[in-house]
Amino acid sequence: MNVTVNGQPTTVEPGRTIAAVVPNIGVFCAIGVCHGCLVTVNGVPDVRACQRVLREGDEVSTR
Numbered sequence: 187m188n189v190t191v192n193g194q195p196t197t198v199e200p201g202r203t204i205a206a207v208v209p210n211i212g213v214f215c216a217i218g219v220c221h222g223c224l225v226t227v228n229g230v231p232d233v234r235a236c237q238r239v240l241r242e243g244d245e246v247s248t249r
Contacts, residue, residue: 204235
């Protein structure tokens with residue numbers, strides 16, 4: 187499956203969360219409570235990377 191992370195095309199396995207495939211996302215709780223893993227997905231800010239499963243064509247920004 188093809189996604190873009192911080193402007194870089196990346197191939198990932200289907201069913202993976204953003205946090206599982208994005209390196210250096212930081213320290214987070216992995217259950218959606220702490221908000222330590224917030225990213226922007228397809229222009230939508232404040233998405234919890236630990237809970238959001240990647241979809242074909244997603245554009246993720248950790249900045």
